[in-house]
Amino acid sequence: MMINLNINDQKVSVPKGTTVLEAARKQNINIPTLCNHADLCVAGNCRVCVVEQKGARTLIAACAMPVSEGMDIHTNTLKVRNARKHIVELLLSEHRSDCTKCYKNQKCELQALANEFAFGDTLFLDLVEDHNYTIDRSSPSFIKDDSKCIRCQRCVRTCSELQYISAIAVSNKGLHQKISSFHNRPMSHVVCTNCGQCVNRCPTGALVEKTYIDQVWDAIYDPEKHVVVQTAPAVRVALGEDLGYDPGERVTGKMVTALRQLGFDSILDTDFTADLTIMEEGTELLTRLKKVLVDGNKDIAIPMFTSCSPGWIKFIEHKYPQYLHNLSTCKSPQQMFGALAKTYYAQKRRLDPSKIVSVSIMPCTAKKYEADRPEMRASGYKDIDFVLTTRELAVMVKQAGLDFRNLEPSHYDSVMGDSTGAGVIFGATGGVMEAALRTAYEIVTGREVPFKNLNITPARGMDGVKEATIKIEGCTDDWKFLEGVELKVAIAHGLTNANKIMKLVKAGKAPYHFVEIMACPGGCIGGGGQPIPTSMEIRKNRMKAIYSEDEHMVLRKSHENPDVIAVYKEFLGKPNSHLSHELLHTHYVARENY
Amino acid sequence: MENKGLNKVGLIFEKINQKEVLTKAFNMSSNEIIQDILDSGLKGRGGAGFPTGLKWKYTAAEKEPEKYIVCNADEGEPGTFKDREILDKVAYKVYGGMAIAGKAVGAKNGIVYLRGEYRFLLPQLMKELESFHNIIEEIGFDFKIRYCLGSGAYICGEESALFESIQGDRGEPRNKPPYPTTSGVFGKPTSINNVETLVSTMMIILHGPGSYSQLGTKDSRGSKVFSVSGDTPTPGIFELELGMSVQEFVNEFGDGDTKAVQVGGASGFCVPRKKFQNTIIGFEGVPTGGSMKLFNSSRSMYNVLHNYLDFFAEESCGQCTPCRVGCQQLLKGVEKVKKGEVKSNYLNELVKLADTMKIASKCGLGQSVGNAFRTIVENFREEIIY
Numbered sequence: 001m002m003i004n005l006n007i008n009d010q011k012v013s014v015p016k017g018t019t020v021l022e023a024a025r026k027q028n029i030n031i032p033t034l035c036n037h038a039d040l041c042v043a044g045n046c047r048v049c050v051v052e053q054k055g056a057r058t059l060i061a062a063c064a065m066p067v068s069e070g071m072d073i074h075t076n077t078l079k080v081r082n083a084r085k086h087i088v089e090l091l092l093s094e095h096r097s098d099c100t101k102c103y104k105n106q107k108c109e110l111q112a113l114a115n116e117f118a119f120g121d122t123l124f125l126d127l128v129e130d131h132n133y134t135i136d137r138s139s140p141s142f143i144k145d146d147s148k149c150i151r152c153q154r155c156v157r158t159c160s161e162l163q164y165i166s167a168i169a170v171s172n173k174g175l176h177q178k179i180s181s182f183h184n185r186p187m188s189h190v191v192c193t194n195c196g197q198c199v200n201r202c203p204t205g206a207l208v209e210k211t212y213i214d215q216v217w218d219a220i221y222d223p224e225k226h227v228v229v230q231t232a233p234a235v236r237v238a239l240g241e242d243l244g245y246d247p248g249e250r251v252t253g254k255m256v257t258a259l260r261q262l263g264f265d266s267i268l269d270t271d272f273t274a275d276l277t278i279m280e281e282g283t284e285l286l287t288r289l290k291k292v293l294v295d296g297n298k299d300i301a302i303p304m305f306t307s308c309s310p311g312w313i314k315f316i317e318h319k320y321p322q323y324l325h326n327l328s329t330c331k332s333p334q335q336m337f338g339a340l341a342k343t344y345y346a347q348k349r350r351l352d353p354s355k356i357v358s359v360s361i362m363p364c365t366a367k368k369y370e371a372d373r374p375e376m377r378a379s380g381y382k383d384i385d386f387v388l389t390t391r392e393l394a395v396m397v398k399q400a401g402l403d404f405r406n407l408e409p410s411h412y413d414s415v416m417g418d419s420t421g422a423g424v425i426f427g428a429t430g431g432v433m434e435a436a437l438r439t440a441y442e443i444v445t446g447r448e449v450p451f452k453n454l455n456i457t458p459a460r461g462m463d464g465v466k467e468a469t470i471k472i473e474g475c476t477d478d479w480k481f482l483e484g485v486e487l488k489v490a491i492a493h494g495l496t497n498a499n500k501i502m503k504l505v506k507a508g509k510a511p512y513h514f515v516e517i518m519a520c521p522g523g524c525i526g527g528g529g530q531p532i533p534t535s536m537e538i539r540k541n542r543m544k545a546i547y548s549e550d551e552h553m554v555l556r557k558s559h560e561n562p563d564v565i566a567v568y569k570e571f572l573g574k575p576n577s578h579l580s581h582e583l584l585h586t587h588y589v590a591r592e593n594y
Numbered sequence: 595m596e597n598k599g600l601n602k603v604g605l606i607f608e609k610i611n612q613k614e615v616l617t618k619a620f621n622m623s624s625n626e627i628i629q630d631i632l633d634s635g636l637k638g639r640g641g642a643g644f645p646t647g648l649k650w651k652y653t654a655a656e657k658e659p660e661k662y663i664v665c666n667a668d669e670g671e672p673g674t675f676k677d678r679e680i681l682d683k684v685a686y687k688v689y690g691g692m693a694i695a696g697k698a699v700g701a702k703n704g705i706v707y708l709r710g711e712y713r714f715l716l717p718q719l720m721k722e723l724e725s726f727h728n729i730i731e732e733i734g735f736d737f738k739i740r741y742c743l744g745s746g747a748y749i750c751g752e753e754s755a756l757f758e759s760i761q762g763d764r765g766e767p768r769n770k771p772p773y774p775t776t777s778g779v780f781g782k783p784t785s786i787n788n789v790e791t792l793v794s795t796m797m798i799i800l801h802g803p804g805s806y807s808q809l810g811t812k813d814s815r816g817s818k819v820f821s822v823s824g825d826t827p828t829p830g831i832f833e834l835e836l837g838m839s840v841q842e843f844v845n846e847f848g849d850g851d852t853k854a855v856q857v858g859g860a861s862g863f864c865v866p867r868k869k870f871q872n873t874i875i876g877f878e879g880v881p882t883g884g885s886m887k888l889f890n891s892s893r894s895m896y897n898v899l900h901n902y903l904d905f906f907a908e909e910s911c912g913q914c915t916p917c918r919v920g921c922q923q924l925l926k927g928v929e930k931v932k933k934g935e936v937k938s939n940y941l942n943e944l945v946k947l948a949d950t951m952k953i954a955s956k957c958g959l960g961q962s963v964g965n966a967f968r969t970i971v972e973n974f975r976e977e978i979i980y
Binding site: 042043044045046047048050057058059061064065066079082083086087090091093094123124125127130150151153170172173174175176177 | 747749764766769771906907908909910911912913914915916918919920921922923926927930936943946947950952953954955956961
């Protein structure tokens with residue numbers, strides 16, 4: 001049913017259920033918003049979007065008001081402008097405005113609104129001084145500064161709706177109202193997964209990643225140190241957004257050149273260890289299946305869950321610790337890389353591992369936490385020294401004054417720099433599954449997966465939970481026990497969707513052999529360390545770029561990666577070897593559910 | 595202006611035969627009951643004054659089979675204590691009103707949301723509820739009432755925050771629409787009525803809408819229970835016919851030195867002496883949920899205002915900007931004006947802010963903070979500044 005209304009004297013016809021805000025946008029009438037976010041439910045609490053409805057006693061919040069027949073809306077009356085100015089001034093009065101020093105300077109949505117509605121003399125009294133704010137720096141991944149919080153509750157909605165965690169929620173009321181963790185415990189000591197989705201959606205500097213930029217510069221300029229850097233698959237399809245490109249532009253070659261010019265000693269690729277993960281995890285899966293199907297071993301946990309996403313790992317550790325045995329023991333590609341950088345790479349390059357500083361560029365804030373986990377010291381050193389987000393790399397590029405757009409693209413360095421399309425698609429939801437199937441199917445049957453151009457389309461797309469069944473036929477002699485088996489797999493992204501699968505598992509209703517889970521919406525392309533803003537459209541563009549990157553690769557199957565073949569030949573022996581287990585596999589910790 | 599003078603009435607606390615009235619109601623059709631309530635002109639007694647008959651009509655029109663009658667007994671407005679008395683004395687009439695509402699809208703479930711501080715009433719209330727359930731069963735009507743206790747937040751008296759609280763969620767007002775009659779507690783069509791409103795509906799069914807609407811004025815039909823407090827020799831609960839002037843009220847209850855009456859509690863209006871004569875207590879003048887607080891010349895209106903603002907700054911749920919931050923600004927603002935730390939004309943900015951809060955806040959709380967602020971600052975400006 002269509003509803004007819006007037007907005008600023010223009011006739012608009014929109015479907016029933018549309019909000020006034022959406023209807024106005026359809027007419028290219030801009031109504032400012034703040035608490036509103038495309039990924040989240042309507043809150044209607046900042047009131048920045050108030051507009052005038054003829055005949056109404058009060059102004060209405062455009063984001064929360066559904067259209068009705070004959071509505072007469074005006075978005076820019078004096079009444080509206082005065083109210084908006086007041087509202088922005090009020091927000092500024094409870095916000096510590098140290099803008100020039102703030103990490104979000106010029107990227108702050110409140111600042112943008114202030115610029116539009118509240119420049120000039122300060123209207124109201126400073127309220128920040130009345131509160132005894134402390135900054136929570138306890139998480140290795142992000143900083144929570146309540147003095148900059150304007151209570152829009154985007155973070156709260158993100159944590160509960162998208163991630164099903166609610167590590168942060170609203171507590172207290174009135175002037176004491178705040179966004180708080182359970183019993184005000186430090187963020188490092190609550191159920192938080194460090195996924196950073198709240199950071200991605202915070203309009204101000206109240207939630208930002210913890211930066212390690214200065215430490216990385218120090219290492220680069222330390223002549224004693226050999227600084228290796230790895231870049232995750234999802235970084236190359238998003239970095240451009242922070243450097244003036246549209247979402248979905250691939251900047252892989254320019255990024256490599258930029259890293260070289262920043263002074264890193266060796267520019268390597270996480271895609272290499274993504275491919276390595278496939279070898280290890282694929283072998284682990286097939287071994288588990290053999291133990292279950294042939295040996296009838298009831299102690300083997302099936303389905304097996306992927307373990308690349310540190311946000312997901314912390315989620316299951318907190319929420320479903322009884323299923324830790326279902327997790328693949330494989331470290332994430334970042335950590336496999338770290339362990340090899342200070343062992344295999346050091347040997348090959350004849351470097352003293354104590355002099356190697358290992359940096360990774362990740363679309364992720366949870367990776368900062370992962371690098372700090374005590375299990376991640378297999379090399380005898382901290383395997384990964386510093387983790388920077390995509391955003392932090394963009395900051396470094398700007399700090400160095402690089403003309404990014406005009407950089408000549410170049411290639412990754414060798415030894416752990418080679419990758420395949422299978423490694424690249426790790427960055428998108430379904431990518432690990434697709435990469436695993438490309439390799440596992442071929443190992444078992446000697447033939448390529450039966451999908452056109454190797455594109456396993458059922459694993460792709462933005463559906464929250466995806467399922468697929470692949471019948472295994474024509475197995476080679478070693479894998480005869482899998483003949484005729486219908487391999488059932490599932491894929492979930494965003495922890496709310498992960499939770500749906502876990503509920504099935506708990507109810508004994510999950511028929512799967514293998515499940516891929518990524519903590520963030522869309523997978524790593526929508527990670528908590530990616531450029532801000534984020535939306536479904538932006539994530540789709542990044543996803544398209546990932547698959548396009550895959551299509552453009554010569555090699556598209558992990559087991560064909562020459563660096564992977566070399567590392568097994570020269571160092572690890574074979575997948576799941578003793579040394580592999582020492583360096584590339586890990587264990588998990590049951591944690592409290594609050 | 596219609597002025598009925600001050601007349602004491604005894605409807606709400608009148609002893610009646612519950613079973614008789616309920617039997618009468620259950621022999622009426624849903625439409626007949628709603629029509630009677632509409633004809634009576636009864637408006638909600640919690641303060642907002644929405645026509646009760648309309649609320650029931652809208653709820654009755656919803657097709658959803660599961661509906662609720664909620665009794666708002668979260669009496670939190672400063673200076674209001676009449677619902678406590680009603681529950682204490684005539685709870686059976688509250689239950690009766692809920693059952694009649696249930697019959698009218700097609701609801702089988704009632705919930706009384708009782709202010710946490712009134713927990714001490716609960717044993718007696720439960721005893722009376724048991725006998726009510728027995729009577730209802732004898733009559734053969736399917737309607738069950740249960741209790742839900744608040745935990746002390748003023749905002750939970752706001753209907754949608756109250757629903758959230760019943761559901762076990764944080765007590766925060768919802769965006770409207772949808773209104774409770776479409777989507778109330780548990781997302782089901784809900785008629786939420788004040789304690790006194792429900793009792794009034796029972797009295798309307800008993801005496802008929804014609805007799806009820808004889809009381810009061812065109813805009814404010816019936817009688818109302820007032821909570822009288824402050825500088826008065828006779829504080830307490832009084833049921834009065836609507837339509838008297840503040841002057842008549844002061845003549846009855848004042849101590850001879852009344853300089854202002856706060857009508858409707860912290861969220862209501864301050865009426866100064868010079869306006870007593872021309873201000874009618876009712877929806878055509880100053881509406882009230884029952885709170886009538888008298889101040890004599892020994893009182894500092896700065897302290898009165900400060901007290902209200904302090905209250906609102908604490909009791910705002912905190913979700914919307916105008917209310918959360920606005921209350922703090924008003925409070926801090928008047929403090930600074932009083933101390934001379936900002937110029938006195940800063941009060942003008944604060945009045946403008948209060949006006950913004952009135953039109954831009956999400957719910958009735960933030961929208962009504964400006965009532966007391968504006969009326970006190972406008973009428974007692976010198977007391978605020980000096």
